Amino acid sequence: MSVGQAFLGLLESGPRHGYDLKKTYDDRFGHARPLHYGQVYATLSRLLKDGLVELDGVEPGGGPERKRYAVTSAGVTDVEKWLGSAEKPEPYLQNTLYTKVVLAVLTGRPAAGLLDVQRAEHLRLMRELTQRKITGDLAEQLICDHALFHLEADLRWLELTAARLDDLAKVVRP
Amino acid sequence: MTAPHTPAGGTPLLVGEGLCKAFGPTAALDGASVAIRAGEVVAIMGPSGSGKSTLLHCLAGITRPDSGRVLYQGQEVSAMSDSERSALRRTRFGFVFQFGQLVPELTCLENVALPLRLERVRRREAERRAAEWLERLEVTDVAGKRPGEISGGQGQRVAVARALVTGPQVVFADEPTGALDSLNGERVMRLLTQAARETRAAVALVTHEARVAGYSDREVVVRDGRTRHMEHTR
Numbered sequence: 148m149s150v151g152q153a154f155l156g157l158l159e160s161g162p163r164h165g166y167d168l169k170k171t172y173d174d175r176f177g178h179a180r181p182l183h184y185g186q187v188y189a190t191l192s193r194l195l196k197d198g199l200v201e202l203d204g205v206e207p208g209g210g211p212e213r214k215r216y217a218v219t220s221a222g223v224t225d226v227e228k229w230l231g232s233a234e235k236p237e238p239y240l241q242n243t244l245y246t247k248v249v250l251a252v253l254t255g256r257p258a259a260g261l262l263d264v265q266r267a268e269h270l271r272l273m274r275e276l277t278q279r280k281i282t283g284d285l286a287e288q289l290i291c292d293h294a295l296f297h298l299e300a301d302l303r304w305l306e307l308t309a310a311r312l313d314d315l316a317k318v319v320r321p
Numbered sequence: 322m323t324a325p326h327t328p329a330g331g332t333p334l335l336v337g338e339g340l341c342k343a344f345g346p347t348a349a350l351d352g353a354s355v356a357i358r359a360g361e362v363v364a365i366m367g368p369s370g371s372g373k374s375t376l377l378h379c380l381a382g383i384t385r386p387d388s389g390r391v392l393y394q395g396q397e398v399s400a401m402s403d404s405e406r407s408a409l410r411r412t413r414f415g416f417v418f419q420f421g422q423l424v425p426e427l428t429c430l431e432n433v434a435l436p437l438r439l440e441r442v443r444r445r446e447a448e449r450r451a452a453e454w455l456e457r458l459e460v461t462d463v464a465g466k467r468p469g470e471i472s473g474g475q476g477q478r479v480a481v482a483r484a485l486v487t488g489p490q491v492v493f494a495d496e497p498t499g500a501l502d503s504l505n506g507e508r509v510m511r512l513l514t515q516a517a518r519e520t521r522a523a524v525a526l527v528t529h530e531a532r533v534a535g536y537s538d539r540e541v542v543v544r545d546g547r548t549r550h551m552e553h554t555r
Binding site: 263266267269270273274276277281295296298299302303306309310 | 368511515530531532534535536537538540542544549
């Protein structure tokens with residue numbers, strides 16, 4: 148998630164203080180991971196330096212929380228460009244699970260058991276997310292669904308790998 | 322024979338012990354065991370051809386196992402006569418399949434009322450209860466329509482209403498969302514599990530989809546006709 152672009156997008160509806168930006172961001176996108184203040188002000192000063200935001204006013208009293216920021220036309224263009232570009236798909240090649248399976252096969256340990264344990268853990272998390280989804284609002288449902296579809300993809304990989312363990316053993320330990 | 326797996330706490334309502342079933346030379350079940358408590362939603366998972374549907378059919382008294390036994394409230398289902406098993410299925414069990422289960426000539430309301438009519442409940446009372454269930458499943462608007470006039474998602478919700486209208490102790494659901502898109506599938510699962518929890522019915526849910534299993538309390542994995550149990554429960 149690009150915090151900078153999210154800030155720029157939020158500023159399109161009007162100038163805001165840093166604190167206000169953080170709160171809006173946390174409410175909409177933060178969920179499990181709210182922003183640190185340090186991150187908020189570091190992001191804002193970078194946007195300021197790049198000319199994507201400008202100071203809209205500074206209230207008396209000093210301190211970063213007194214500054215109000217507005218998005219510039221360069222900032223609006225930047226958001227537009229970001230929204231229009233695809234995110235790089237991450238295929239998680241050579242991930243930890245793959246390493247574990249190969250190591251288990253290589254060392255003659257029960258790889259099927261490892262996959263069973265992992266499946267149960269994935270399903271446990273999927274149950275948790277399903278519960279959150281049932282009781283949550285639409286935003287919560289969308290976030291949970293995103294996670295659920297990814298976990299489901301992992302599970303398919305687990306199933307397929309379980310079905311190919313014998314073949315894998317031939318390759319890994321010829 | 323494998324000991325049936327029971328999660329800690331609670332007497333099982335339905336138990337399958339060491340179930341074996343072969344179709345010709347092919348062993349569909351090879352010593353599968355499962356125990357389901359009242360009010361519990363259990364997902365029976367596994368790849369295609371693993372034996373999960375055969376396990377469900379044995380538990381529901383539809384298929385007689387070659388060996389092993391099925392106990393419902395301590396009574397051996399596998400030893401009952403055909404008519405006793407049929408009565409058990411009609412009064413204590415409810416069924417939801419992937420598709421093709423509604424009677425095309427009847428309206429949705431009549432379809433849901435049908436299990437009650439078979440139990441000699443008077444038409445007016447049966448239809449009143451059927452209408453209540455259609456409302457719970459959010460398909461009141463299709464009451465007067467025939468199955469051919471409604472969508473797949475609506476049809477599955479009508480089927481769930483019909484499965485629950487008699488107040489069954491166990492609902493057997495075999496890939497209930499298999500023919501639906503994600504959104505409709507989720508809706509069917511949410512309503513099915515919600516209704517089952519409210520009525521304390523147990524659900525034996527066969528699915529190969531993990532997202533559907535997300536609605537369960539626990540999973541039993543079937544592979545090559547045998548069950549693998551994990552201890553994780555909600």
